[in-house]
Amino acid sequence: MTRKQVHLAAHFPGVNNTTVWADPRSGSQIDFASFVHLAKTAERGKLDFFFLAEGLRLRELKGRIHDLDVVGRPESLTVLSALAAVTDRLGLAGTVNATFNEPYELARRLSTLDHLSEGRAAWNVVTTSDAFTGENFRRGGFLDRARRYERAAEFVRLARELWDSWQPDAIVADPAAGRFVRDGGIGTVEHRGAHFSIEGRFTLPRSPQGHPVIIQAGDSEQGREFAAAHADVIFTPHGRLEEGKRFYADVKRRLARYGREQHQLKIMPGVTFALGDTEEEATENAARIRRQQVGPQTAIAFLEQVWGRDMSAYDPEGPLPEVEPDLSEGVSQGRVPIKDRAAVAAKWRALAEEKGLSIRELVIEVTGRQTFIGTPESVARQIDEHVQAEAADGFILVPHLTPGGLDEFVDSVVPLLQERGAFRAGYTGSTLREHLELA
Numbered sequence: 001m002t003r004k005q006v007h008l009a010a011h012f013p014g015v016n017n018t019t020v021w022a023d024p025r026s027g028s029q030i031d032f033a034s035f036v037h038l039a040k041t042a043e044r045g046k047l048d049f050f051f052l053a054e055g056l057r058l059r060e061l062k063g064r065i066h067d068l069d070v071v072g073r074p075e076s077l078t079v080l081s082a083l084a085a086v087t088d089r090l091g092l093a094g095t096v097n098a099t100f101n102e103p104y105e106l107a108r109r110l111s112t113l114d115h116l117s118e119g120r121a122a123w124n125v126v127t128t129s130d131a132f133t134g135e136n137f138r139r140g141g142f143l144d145r146a147r148r149y150e151r152a153a154e155f156v157r158l159a160r161e162l163w164d165s166w167q168p169d170a171i172v173a174d175p176a177a178g179r180f181v182r183d184g185g186i187g188t189v190e191h192r193g194a195h196f197s198i199e200g201r202f203t204l205p206r207s208p209q210g211h212p213v214i215i216q217a218g219d220s221e222q223g224r225e226f227a228a229a230h231a232d233v234i235f236t237p238h239g240r241l242e243e244g245k246r247f248y249a250d251v252k253r254r255l256a257r258y259g260r261e262q263h264q265l266k267i268m269p270g271v272t273f274a275l276g277d278t279e280e281e282a283t284e285n286a287a288r289i290r291r292q293q294v295g296p297q298t299a300i301a302f303l304e305q306v307w308g309r310d311m312s313a314y315d316p317e318g319p320l321p322e323v324e325p326d327l328s329e330g331v332s333q334g335r336v337p338i339k340d341r342a343a344v345a346a347k348w349r350a351l352a353e354e355k356g357l358s359i360r361e362l363v364i365e366v367t368g369r370q371t372f373i374g375t376p377e378s379v380a381r382q383i384d385e386h387v388q389a390e391a392a393d394g395f396i397l398v399p400h401l402t403p404g405g406l407d408e409f410v411d412s413v414v415p416l417l418q419e420r421g422a423f424r425a426g427y428t429g430s431t432l433r434e435h436l437e438l439a
Contacts, residue, residue, distance in 0.1 A: 006387045006422045007266055007394025007436060008414075009049045009093070010042035013402050014073050017302075017367075018272065020292040020400050027403055030072055032082060034403035039083050041403075042090055045410035046424050048435040049091025049122055049213075050083065051235075051396055052076040056097060057133045061304050077109050084117035091432035093122035093215055098152040100128065100137045103196055107159040110212045111204045119208030119431035123159075124215040124235065127152050149222045151195045156214060156230045158191055162202045163211035165189050171205055209431035213438065219247075228254035231265060232438050235396055239269040239371040244391030266393040266436055271371035272400065275408055279374055286370045289400050294367065299360040302367065306344050316360040320352045380416035387422065 013019040014029040027034050039050045055073040059066050076094030083092055092113065096106060106123075114121035127148040128134065170185030191198045216223065216231035219238075227234040228251060238247040252262045274289055276282030294302075296316040304311045308326040325345045338344060352362045372379045386392050399405025417423035429435060 003421055004387050004393075005424065005437075006383060006417055007268060008045070008047045008423065009051050009091070009268060009394070009396045010038060010045075010047055010406050011051045011053070011270060011396050011398040012038050013399055013405065014053070015402075017298050018293060018398060018400060019402060020289065021402070022295075023292065023401060025404060026401050029402050030074060032079075035079055035083060036086055037403040038399075038406055039087050039090060041406045041410050043087050045406075045414045046427055047090065047397075047410075048394070049093045049120075049432055050080075050087075051093045051124070051215075052079060052095060053124075054095035054097065054126065056100065056128065057136050060132075061301055066301050077113055080121070081113055081116055084113065084120070087117075087120075089120070089427040089430060089435075091120045091122055091213070091435060092117055093124055093213070093432075095124040095126055095217075098125050098127050098155045099148055100134070101155075103155050103158040104162065104198060104200075104202075106155075107162040108203060110159070111163060111202075111207060114207035114209065114212050115204065119433070121207070121209075122213035122215055122233070122432055124217060125152055125156060125231070126217055145220075146222065149226050153226060153230060154193045154195050158189075158193070158196055158198065160211060161189055161191065162198075163206065165202045166205040168206055209433040213432050213436065224251050225254060227251060227265065228260070229258045232433075233266045233268055233436065236267060236269045239271040239392075239395065241386055241389065241391050244269060244386060245389060248390050248392060263437065264439070266438075268394045268396050269371075269392050270398050271395045272398050273372040273379060273409060273413075274370040275374070275376060275379060275412065277375065279378065282374045282378075286373045290364050290369055293400065294360060294364045296360060299363040302363045303359055305338055306341050306348065308341060314359065317358050320349060320357075320359055320362060376412035376416055380413050380420065383413075384417060384420055384422045 012035065015021050020026060021029075027037075042050050053073065054076055076096060080092040080094050094113070096110075110121055110123050129145050129148045165187040167185045167187070170181055172182045172185075173180055186201050188201055189198055213232045214230060215233040215235055216227040217235040218224070218226065219236060234251060236247060238244045248267050251265070251267060255262060255265060274282050274286035276285050299316040300311050300314065303314075306325065307323070308328070309323065311321070314321050325341055327342055348362060348366060351357065351365065355365070357365060372382050374382065383395065387394060397406060397409060399409070414423065418425050427435065433439070
């Protein structure tokens with residue numbers, strides 16, 4: 001039986017509640033040198049791609065900017081275009097919103113990155129339905145959740161139609177005949193849909209990989225269906241073994257209804273890690289990192305999202321207050337709303353009472369931990385076992401330090417995955433589609 005190969009990618013951490021910006025080893029999330037460091041580390045490790053997220057508005061809590069969550073995030077495609085010049089094989093994946101962009105313009109920008117990188121571009125398709133983010137744009141946040149996926153699906157179909165409108169042999173570049181493009185080589189795109197109307201010709205030929213890889217991040221029923229229909233890669237939160245297996249089976253079974261085979265969609269959860277020379281040291285490192293990630297301000301901010309109140313007067317190192325949640329309105333803007341906050345608050349209170357937890361300890365407890373904790377040997381084994389058990393096709397690694405948080409993983413875990421025969425010893429292709437084993 002052929003051993004499944006692990007796919008790995010690197011997420012660039014900016015300033016948010018998963019990073020430790022106050023660590024002395026932490027650097028800038030904006031300086032180009034930081035992006036170069038992480039990208040070159042990822043390429044040294046033979047990872048599939050480098051991944052950038054996007055934030056279109058600063059998140060707020062009761063009108064106050066939450067400055068520890070998504071601050072100062074540069075525009076993805078600008079950064080990736082610059083990285084194309086200092087990398088050779090690494091895929092370059094940018095998050096760009098399908099709600100607040102237009103297909104022709106974005107297809108052109110993505111195709112440009114694909115050409116500059118010689119076939120290494122990817123687009124992480126995201127959508128937005130909240131009016132808070134929409135206030136930064138002319139159209140505003142007018143799309144409900146169902147229609148935002150409808151728009152995104154039409155957007156992706158139209159982008160692909162634009163990318164495919166140049167025939168592979170459209171450019172003849174024949175000086176003797178004085179002809180650069182053959183007759184009929186560039187098709188006209190005529191589209192009339194619910195969201196877009198376009199009639200014209202695209203300005204760029206096909207890239208070396210045909211067109212950019214499509215990534216989708218979403219866990220709802222609509223998000224899963226969208227991924228099954230349109231995506232090449234799905235970025236998920238399901239990094240644990242059993243929940244990963246359930247998600248993997250659910251999404252993969254949907255592919256057949258769209259005439260697709262299972263290898264045509266790679267499932268890559270976002271995961272964190274904590275390493276140590278011993279299992280005990282790794283566990284201690286994980287606990288220390290979590291405490292750094294959930295500082296006093298972050299603990300109160302998480303509590304406010306559930307309680308719907310200004311909780312800044314309470315001591316994060318003290319007990320959960322007796323005050324009940326205000327369910328009349330949310331306090332967090334720019335985040336996905338928490339469903340059934342009353343039930344979540346009751347669960348948190350019961351847990352705090354049972355374990356005698358302070359507010360900060362409670363938030364640390366309920367907001368998770370590093371996905372993979374252990375020695376390099378045990379983490380390599382865990383990653384391999386997840387992929388062989390079909391809980392994932394690979395992982396998008398989210399380090400807690402900018403920009404050097406990936407270094408230890410690449411230097412210690414990647415060689416062990418290579419020894420197991422589960423990860424490439426070197427790039428065998430030049431395009432991202434080749435790295436991901438996609439057509």
